[in-house]
Amino acid sequence: MTYQASFAALADPTRRRLFERLRRRPHAVGELARHLGVSQPAVSQHLAVLRRARLVTSVPVGRRRLYRPDPAGIAALRAYVDRMWSDVLDAYAASFTQRPTE
Numbered sequence: 142m143t144y145q146a147s148f149a150a151l152a153d154p155t156r157r158r159l160f161e162r163l164r165r166r167p168h169a170v171g172e173l174a175r176h177l178g179v180s181q182p183a184v185s186q187h188l189a190v191l192r193r194a195r196l197v198t199s200v201p202v203g204r205r206r207l208y209r210p211d212p213a214g215i216a217a218l219r220a221y222v223d224r225m226w227s228d229v230l231d232a233y234a235a236s237f238t239q240r241p242t243e
Contacts, residue, residue, distance in 0.1 A: 144221040147214065150194035155179060156187045160196060160210070167200075167207035 151157050158177055162168060170188065174181045188208055191197040195214025199206040 144218050146194040147196055147218045150190050150196055153187070153190075155183075156191055159184065159187055160191060163197060163208055163210055167209040169202075169205040169207055171205075173208070 151160065155177070159173055162173060162176060168176075170181050170184050173179075173188075174184045177184070179187075188197060188199075192199070192211075195211050195217065197208050197214075198211040199208045
C-alpha cells in the first residue's frame with residue numbers, strides 16, 4: 142500500500158480515534174468498542190481498513206487479537222511526509238535566493 146491508502150484510511154474520524162487510541166498501548170476490539178462507543182463489528186471493519194493501509198497490525202493473545210500501530214507502515218508514511226516537507230523547505234529557501242536585492 143502507498144501513502145495514499147494511509148491518508149485515505151485516516152481521513153475517517155472514527156479510524157483516526159482508533160489509531161490514536163492504539164498508540165498508547167495494544168487493544169482488543171472489545172476494548173476499543175467500549176471506549177469509543179462503537180459496535181464491535183464496526184470497530185473490526187475500521188481496523189481492517191487500517192490494517193490494509195499498513196497502519197496497524199495484530200497479534201493473537203489467547204482467543205483475542207491485540208491491535209497496535211504497524212511501525213513499518215508508519216515509517217513509510219513518515220518518509221513521505223519528510224520528503225514533502227524537505228521539498229517545501231527547499232523551495233522556501235530558494236525563493237529567498239532568487240529575489241532581487243533592494
